[in-house]
Amino acid sequence: xxxxxxIITMLALLFLRVPVAISMLLPCLLYAAWSPDxxxxxxxxxxxxxxxxFPLLAVPLFIMTGYLSNAGGLADRLFRMLLxxxxxxxxxxxxxxxxxxxxxSWMSGAAIADAAGLGSVLVxxxxxxxxxxxxxxxxxxxxxxxxxxxxxxxxxxxxxxSAGVSVGALFFAGVLPALVLTSILCIxxxxxxxxxPICEExxxxxxxxxxxxxxxxxxxxxxxxxxxxxLLGIFTPTEAAAAAAMWVLILxxxxxxxxxxxxxxxxIKTTTTTGSIMLIVAAAGLFGWVIAREQGPxxxxxxxxxxxxxxxxxxxxxxxxxxxxxxILEPVAGLLITVPVLLPAAIEFGIDPLHLGIVMILNLVLxxxxxxxxxxxxxxxxxxxxxxxxxxxxxxxxxxPLLITLLAVTFIPAFSxxxxxxxxx
Amino acid sequence: MITDNETVTLKSEKNESxxxxxxxxxxxxxxxxxxxxxNFVRWVVGLEKMIAGLFLLIIFSTMAAQVLARYVxxxxxxxxxxxxxxxxxxxxxxxxxxxxxxxxxIMVDMISxxxxxxxxxxxxxxxxxxVTATCLLLLIGGANFVWYVGKVGSAALGVPKxxxxxxxxxxxxxxxxxxxxxxxxxxxxxxxxxxxxNTSEEGFQLELEASE
Numbered sequence: 001x002x003x004x005x006x007i008i009t010m011l012a013l014l015f016l017r018v019p020v021a022i023s024m025l026l027p028c029l030l031y032a033a034w035s036p037d038x039x040x041x042x043x044x045x046x047x048x049x050x051x052x053x054f055p056l057l058a059v060p061l062f063i064m065t066g067y068l069s070n071a072g073g074l075a076d077r078l079f080r081m082l083l084x085x086x087x088x089x090x091x092x093x094x095x096x097x098x099x100x101x102x103x104x105s106w107m108s109g110a111a112i113a114d115a116a117g118l119g120s121v122l123v124x125x126x127x128x129x130x131x132x133x134x135x136x137x138x139x140x141x142x143x144x145x146x147x148x149x150x151x152x153x154x155x156x157x158x159x160x161x162s163a164g165v166s167v168g169a170l171f172f173a174g175v176l177p178a179l180v181l182t183s184i185l186c187i188x189x190x191x192x193x194x195x196x197p198i199c200e201e202x203x204x205x206x207x208x209x210x211x212x213x214x215x216x217x218x219x220x221x222x223x224x225x226x227x228x229x230x231l232l233g234i235f236t237p238t239e240a241a242a243a244a245a246m247w248v249l250i251l252x253x254x255x256x257x258x259x260x261x262x263x264x265x266x267x268i269k270t271t272t273t274t275g276s277i278m279l280i281v282a283a284a285g286l287f288g289w290v291i292a293r294e295q296g297p298x299x300x301x302x303x304x305x306x307x308x309x310x311x312x313x314x315x316x317x318x319x320x321x322x323x324x325x326x327x328i329l330e331p332v333a334g335l336l337i338t339v340p341v342l343l344p345a346a347i348e349f350g351i352d353p354l355h356l357g358i359v360m361i362l363n364l365v366l367x368x369x370x371x372x373x374x375x376x377x378x379x380x381x382x383x384x385x386x387x388x389x390x391x392x393x394x395x396x397x398x399x400x401p402l403l404i405t406l407l408a409v410t411f412i413p414a415f416s417x418x419x420x421x422x423x424x425x
Numbered sequence: 426m427i428t429d430n431e432t433v434t435l436k437s438e439k440n441e442s443x444x445x446x447x448x449x450x451x452x453x454x455x456x457x458x459x460x461x462x463x464n465f466v467r468w469v470v471g472l473e474k475m476i477a478g479l480f481l482l483i484i485f486s487t488m489a490a491q492v493l494a495r496y497v498x499x500x501x502x503x504x505x506x507x508x509x510x511x512x513x514x515x516x517x518x519x520x521x522x523x524x525x526x527x528x529x530x531i532m533v534d535m536i537s538x539x540x541x542x543x544x545x546x547x548x549x550x551x552x553x554x555x556v557t558a559t560c561l562l563l564l565i566g567g568a569n570f571v572w573y574v575g576k577v578g579s580a581a582l583g584v585p586k587x588x589x590x591x592x593x594x595x596x597x598x599x600x601x602x603x604x605x606x607x608x609x610x611x612x613x614x615x616x617x618x619x620x621x622x623n624t625s626e627e628g629f630q631l632e633l634e635a636s637e
Contacts (some may be wrong), residue, residue: 012464014532014533015533015535015536016536016537016548016551016552016555017533017534017537017549017552018532018534018555018556019458019525019530019532019552019556020530020531020532020533021521021530021531021532022530022555022556022559022560025559025563026555026558026559026562029559029562029563029566032566033562035568039566039570040562040563040565040567040570041566041567041569041571041573042570043563043567043569044563044566044567044570044590044593044594045567045570045590046447047563047593048514048589048590048592048593050515051514051517052504052513052514052589054509054510057484057509057510057513060484060513061484061488064481064485069629070628072448073630075629075630075631076629076631076632078496078631079629079631079632080632083580083633091587096520100631105448112627112628113627113628113629113630114628115628116627116628116629117628117629117630117631118578118628118631119628120628120631121631121632121633122631122633125633151580152627176610207576229567234496236486236493239488239491239492241488241543242488242489242491242492243489243492244483245485246485246489264478267478267481267482268474268477268478270481271477271478271480271481271516271519271520271521271628272472272524272527272529273470274481274517275477275516275517275519275521275522275523275524276520276521276522276524276529276530276531277531278516278517278520279517279524279530280511281517282517282518282593282630291448304605307608320567328535329531329533331594332478332531333531337446364446372534372535372538373533373535379627379628383505383628400487401477408563
């Protein structure tokens with residue numbers, strides 16, 4: 001009863017365009033003020049306390065790494081290398097699109113930077129060379145989702161803290177699913193290239209292949225520092241984030257002589273993005289605590305068990321719930337609202353929290369490509385000048401590879417659990 | 426000295442915002458003259474950005490130093506983790522404040538985007554009222570608690586815990602203040618405060634051949 005009122009109030013506030021964090025806070029505060037045995041002081045303690053976490057320190061540091069690698073022109077080095085590498089293959093720009101997303105995802109944990117960067121450069125270039133506009137848009141959007149799945153990933157860091165699993169393990173859990181998505185997208189590019197073989201050379205003339213590889217090599221060490229450092233136990237994920245940010249900062253100063261002004265810009269952008277994410281983390285701490293106090297997870301688990309005792313049906317159900325959530329909410333916000341409710345039920349069904357994490361992230365990021373609040377749609381539309389409708393229509397055929405990936409990752413736990421199991425040994 | 430620096434950063438920010446397309450409070454008022462309120466808000470936002478940036482630098486440098494201390498000097502710090510966590514709390518709540526001022530908090534836009542101008546304006550005002558009320562509720566309700574934990578020292582540094590929860594108090598106060606100021610601004614000008622979305626700037630900057 002109380003639980004229902006809490007959740008309905010939260011949803012009502014959400015739809016009234018109250019910021020997500022405040023929509024979660026207000027019902028919980030009213031609950032705390034109304035309950036005889038807890039005070040608003042406890043509410044403050046829960047709110048501030050949930051930000052007070054060592055693993056969460058990785059969030060601003062990874063966000064900073066992403067912005068720094070852009071300011072230092074590091075993404076551009078990878079991009080030029082890929083352009084040279086694929087120039088003779090039919091469908092070259094399609095492969096460049098997919099592999100750029102893959103390589104950018106090693107430095108950045110979000111989809112937006114990737115979609116905006118590749119959208120503004122590759123989509124016009126692909127159009128000019130005779131690729132279908134919708135294909136170019138759809139491919140850019142779909143491949144941008146590699147970013148939040150492949151480590152370092154902001155949603156993965158947040159999920160790990162919220163679910164109480166190791167950030168490092170969850171990072172490794174994301175590697176194979178991201179590669180599965182990459183491979184399926186490559187198959188799509190290959191199919192398109194068979195019908196429509198375009199490999200007109202892009203003039204990146206001033207470089208030879210070996211020069212391009214040499215110039216990109218130090219940049220490619222960034223994921224090695226992060227994943228290798230965590231794997232070998234040299235760093236905690238938080239320290240790995242600091243080390244990656246430091247490495248990218250050194251490269252940026254060395255290559256582009258990053259100015260103080262540009263560095264200040266990076267700091268401000270990072271704090272802005274972090275501020276909007278972490279305030280939700282703070283509010284979600286209290287929200288999760290109140291939900292648990294009102295036996296919410298037990299209620300959900302019981303309801304689910306009454307509905308089915310089959311883990312496969314349960315996972316399908318979770319997919320549906322999360323796809324809808326992802327259509328309305330930004331991924332990190334969606335995670336923070338659903339994890340406290342779904343995780344205990346999933347554990348009851350014998351689903352590994354790492355596996356659940358990857359399934360949840362995949363589901364929620366799909367919402368970035370669907371109306372009404374698909375952020376990637378709007379970003380692509382604004383950087384390419386194509387209408388939101390065109391972008392959306394371009395996205396439709398790519399929902400198939402994305403859903404194939406989703407189903408594969410949902411029903412083959414080994415994709416997400418095999419690498420972390422190696423880590424434990 | 427410090428105030429000089431602040432005005433310098435503020436001025437440069439003002440220039441930038443008029444150069445790029447990113448709208449700030451002022452741009453939204455368009456043909457109406459700039460309110461003194463808007464200048465004050467911008468001054469506060471500039472200050473908050475600087476402080477949040479400093480906290481980020483503290484996080485970055487303590488974490489980098491922690492790794493160096495352990496592997497290069499073989500003497501791990503006892504205090505670095507706690508400093509970084511404290512800095513993260515302060516950064517979170519200070520940046521949440523200026524993010525509020527710029528209306529960049531994550532919101533659900535499904536219904537309001539279908540409303541007319543008047544409906545949108547009404548929803549915006551309502552949302553400011555809710556934000557202000559929520560923050561004030563937690564602020565007033567939590568004050569006692571912060572006062573009480575002021576006597577408790579933290580594990581490694583021994584600084585009073587009120588410094589931890591105080592960050593929340595300061596942040597909530599600033600969020601409430603920005604929300605109220607935004608509300609006043611909307612009520613005076615009758616125009617919404619534009620949401621800052623310069624997505625093209627967010628993207629990786631890549632180059633293709635000159636002919637593009």
